Amino acid sequence: MLKTIIEKEVRELISSSRFAIAMSVCAVLIILSFVSGAQEYHAAQRQYEAAKAENLRQVSGVTDWLMVRHNRIFLPPDPVAAVVTGVSNDIGRTVEVSGRGELSAEDTRFEGEPLFAVFRFLDLEFVFGFVLSLLAILLGYDAVCGEKERGTLRLVFSNAVPRATFVFGKLLGALAGLIPVLVIPLLLGCLVLVVMRIPMAAVDWVRLAFVIATGLLFVVVVVAVAVMVSAVTHRSSHAFLALLVIWVFAVFVVPRTAVLLAGRAVDVPSVDKLAAEKAAYSRQLWQQSREQLASFTPTKTDDVGQMMKEFQQTMEKQSDERDKNMQELSGRLNESRANGQRIQAGWAFALARLSPLASFTLAATALAATDLKMKDRFEDEAYAYQTDYARFMKAKTGMVPGAGMIIMKMKHGGEEEPKPVDPRELPEMQHRKPPLAGAVTAALPNVGLLMIWGLGAFAGAFIAFLRYDLR
Amino acid sequence: MAEINQPIPYLEAVNLTKRYEDGLLALDHVSFSVFPGQIYAMLGANGAGKTTTINLFLNLIEPSEGEARINGTVTHRDPLVAKSQVAFVSENVMLYGGFTAVQNLEFFARLGGKRHYTRGDLRDILLRVGLPSEAHDKRVRGYSKGMRQKCGIAIAILKDTPAILLDEPTSGLDPKAGWEFTQLLGSLRQEGKAVLMSTHDIFRAKEVADVVAIMNQGRLIMERSAAQVAQLDLQQLYMDHMAGRAELSATEV
Numbered sequence: 065m066l067k068t069i070i071e072k073e074v075r076e077l078i079s080s081s082r083f084a085i086a087m088s089v090c091a092v093l094i095i096l097s098f099v100s101g102a103q104e105y106h107a108a109q110r111q112y113e114a115a116k117a118e119n120l121r122q123v124s125g126v127t128d129w130l131m132v133r134h135n136r137i138f139l140p141p142d143p144v145a146a147v148v149t150g151v152s153n154d155i156g157r158t159v160e161v162s163g164r165g166e167l168s169a170e171d172t173r174f175e176g177e178p179l180f181a182v183f184r185f186l187d188l189e190f191v192f193g194f195v196l197s198l199l200a201i202l203l204g205y206d207a208v209c210g211e212k213e214r215g216t217l218r219l220v221f222s223n224a225v226p227r228a229t230f231v232f233g234k235l236l237g238a239l240a241g242l243i244p245v246l247v248i249p250l251l252l253g254c255l256v257l258v259v260m261r262i263p264m265a266a267v268d269w270v271r272l273a274f275v276i277a278t279g280l281l282f283v284v285v286v287v288a289v290a291v292m293v294s295a296v297t298h299r300s301s302h303a304f305l306a307l308l309v310i311w312v313f314a315v316f317v318v319p320r321t322a323v324l325l326a327g328r329a330v331d332v333p334s335v336d337k338l339a340a341e342k343a344a345y346s347r348q349l350w351q352q353s354r355e356q357l358a359s360f361t362p363t364k365t366d367d368v369g370q371m372m373k374e375f376q377q378t379m380e381k382q383s384d385e386r387d388k389n390m391q392e393l394s395g396r397l398n399e400s401r402a403n404g405q406r407i408q409a410g411w412a413f414a415l416a417r418l419s420p421l422a423s424f425t426l427a428a429t430a431l432a433a434t435d436l437k438m439k440d441r442f443e444d445e446a447y448a449y450q451t452d453y454a455r456f457m458k459a460k461t462g463m464v465p466g467a468g469m470i471i472m473k474m475k476h477g478g479e480e481e482p483k484p485v486d487p488r489e490l491p492e493m494q495h496r497k498p499p500l501a502g503a504v505t506a507a508l509p510n511v512g513l514l515m516i517w518g519l520g521a522f523a524g525a526f527i528a529f530l531r532y533d534l535r
Numbered sequence: 536m537a538e539i540n541q542p543i544p545y546l547e548a549v550n551l552t553k554r555y556e557d558g559l560l561a562l563d564h565v566s567f568s569v570f571p572g573q574i575y576a577m578l579g580a581n582g583a584g585k586t587t588t589i590n591l592f593l594n595l596i597e598p599s600e601g602e603a604r605i606n607g608t609v610t611h612r613d614p615l616v617a618k619s620q621v622a623f624v625s626e627n628v629m630l631y632g633g634f635t636a637v638q639n640l641e642f643f644a645r646l647g648g649k650r651h652y653t654r655g656d657l658r659d660i661l662l663r664v665g666l667p668s669e670a671h672d673k674r675v676r677g678y679s680k681g682m683r684q685k686c687g688i689a690i691a692i693l694k695d696t697p698a699i700l701l702d703e704p705t706s707g708l709d710p711k712a713g714w715e716f717t718q719l720l721g722s723l724r725q726e727g728k729a730v731l732m733s734t735h736d737i738f739r740a741k742e743v744a745d746v747v748a749i750m751n752q753g754r755l756i757m758e759r760s761a762a763q764v765a766q767l768d769l770q771q772l773y774m775d776h777m778a779g780r781a782e783l784s785a786t787e788v
Contacts, residue, residue, distance in 0.1 A: 068645040072631070079633045215629030219690070222593050222623035222700075223646045224615040534595045
């Protein structure tokens with residue numbers, strides 16, 4: 065009996081013109097999202113290579129490592145991030161590393177190309193979250209009430225059809241019709257990545273597969289909600305209107321309101337406020353340094369070289385102290401801000417999860433490693449690099465740069481012309497994607513929520529249909 | 536012994552009553568029986584309770600009191616068993632518009648647990664109800680009401696149940712289709728089916744029914760055998776009942 069209903073649903077669905085139109089739109093958008101993602105990846109890769117080359121070029125003109133003032137590191141583009149952009153275009157992709165002090169990522173994708181910030185990118189998250197959810201509603205809104213309106217429900221239930229079987233058949237039939245038709249363009253999209261030579265590692269494919277599976281789970285949830293609403297209402301126009309309102313709330317209102325409410329509920333000191341506090345403390349430390357420098361007395365006044373050496377040592381000692389003090393304050397302020405942000409994000413996400421879309425977005429971005437933690441990960445890598453860089457510079461120059469020191473090099477006659485430094489000696493930033501297991505673990509609660517949403521909606525459809533007026 | 540030899544009615548209403556939540560009494564202690572090979576016609580104006588009776592037999596609604604039984608099974612206690620023994624044709628048969636007649640029949644045959652029909656069998660049934668073969672593979676969306684009614688009757692036939700419920704089945708049929716339908720009812724009677732038919736069509740009721748009943752405001756106010764009906768001016772009687780001129784006691788039922 066269930067098989068009969070499922071077969072009928074699939075046959076009815078795929079023979080309808082609205083299905084053909086909706087699925088054509090889906091197929092085009094899905095493939096387009098892969099194509100545009102691949103193009104974006106290549107563009108970002110070119111930009112990344114050019115930026116790295118320019119950084120090395122600037123270093124290559126220098127004859128002493130002490131003169132290297134601007135060493136920058138760049139966040140390399142990620143193939144999976146090209147199809148699930150997440151926050152990857154909103155975070156800074158460049159960090160200037162001086163050897164000490166605070167680091168901050170700058171130069172976001174949208175800074176360089178603000179046009180893209182207007183409408184954002186057509187990525188898989190958008191296609192699943194906005195387009196497919198709407199089309200799933202379009203295909204499922206009249207699953208039950210449409211049969212009542214058309215008069216077929218009475219004829220169906222003149223047979224020995226259990227209500228549970230019918231509503232389950234409706235849901236499974238809609239999914240059996242929908243999912244294979246979605247999987248085909250998704251597979252074609254994967255083929256696009258291969259054809260366009262996107263360097264996807266095995267783990268990237270696994271990540272992408274998980275993202276797609278989560279997206280399909282989200283579609284299942286939307287279909288289940290659509291069937292539930294259609295089993296509550298008696299007119300398809302009412303069901304469509306109700307689902308449209310639910311969609312608007314789920315897609316736009318709930319996530320944004322959650323962020324707004326969390327922002328109001330948890331006070332997080334602004335970056336400007338922190339910067340002002342840090343600047344004030346820095347001024348105070350510099351003032352102390354200047355006062356100490358004023359009382360600098362070399363042990364020997366007849367040996368300029370020795371005098372300069374002592375001066376530099378004093379300067380470096382002061383720099384280290386300033387740096388230590390600044391790090392302490394910055395650490396304290398940053399930690400306080402990070403804690404506030406964590407609490408804020410926790411509240412925002414908890415509230416936003418009232419919408420299945422938020423759960424899907426959080427799961428997909430966690431799997432693609434383009435979630436909020438992307439910024440933290442890049443900054444952690446930048447700090448790790450700064451340690452390596454400081455060690456490298458110490459070995460090369462005997463001191464750690466970035467203290468605002470004035471370097472004086474005395475050239476004596478007869479000395480050889482200095483050779484330019486080899487920029488290839490500079491340490492490389494070690495960029496590692498978060499491990500897949502960690503990404504899956506981070507995504508699991510949201511995937512679980514999506515499952516609960518799906519089961520809840522189905523249970524709701526079932527309960528509603530138990531009381532449905534079949535006449 | 537006489538009771539033992541009495542045939543079991545395939546369709547039986549026992550004090551069947553339906554009061555809706557808003558207090559409307561749609562059916563008021565209605566009792567009747569339809570035996571194998573019998574056509575039972577319920578006449579009545581709109582709102583008389585005919586469709587409510589059929590809905591109760593189909594368990595689309597539950598009775599407030601009393602029982603509807605199909606082949607001895609109480610419909611609201613064991614609806615699946617009950618419904619497996621009854622076929623139904625509504626006033627306005629609505630089918631899956633995107634499917635052809637054959638596809639619709641195929642689906643409803645499977646739904647009724649009849650998987651043995653071949654497409655050839657289904658076409659034969661469609662021909663039997665008068666649907667020309669050139670229409671069999673056309674989408675039902677483009678069918679006239681008469682063609683859909685024929686499909687509905689075909690669905691009822693292929694279910695091959697002992698009892699059949701017809702809710703104003705000839706409504707909207709042209710005279711030829713109506714005549715064909717009358718012939719079909721005759722053959723169903725020959726096969727021993729118990730047919731409960733609600734209708735406005737007094738002449739057809741008189742023509743085919745073995746028992747004619749008149750319903751008014753939820754009550755069964757008259758029940759006559761075909762032999763009795765033949766002696767009556769049924770139209771006049773019906774109009775008198777509708778106008779409240781006839782004074783019939785409950786014992787006449």
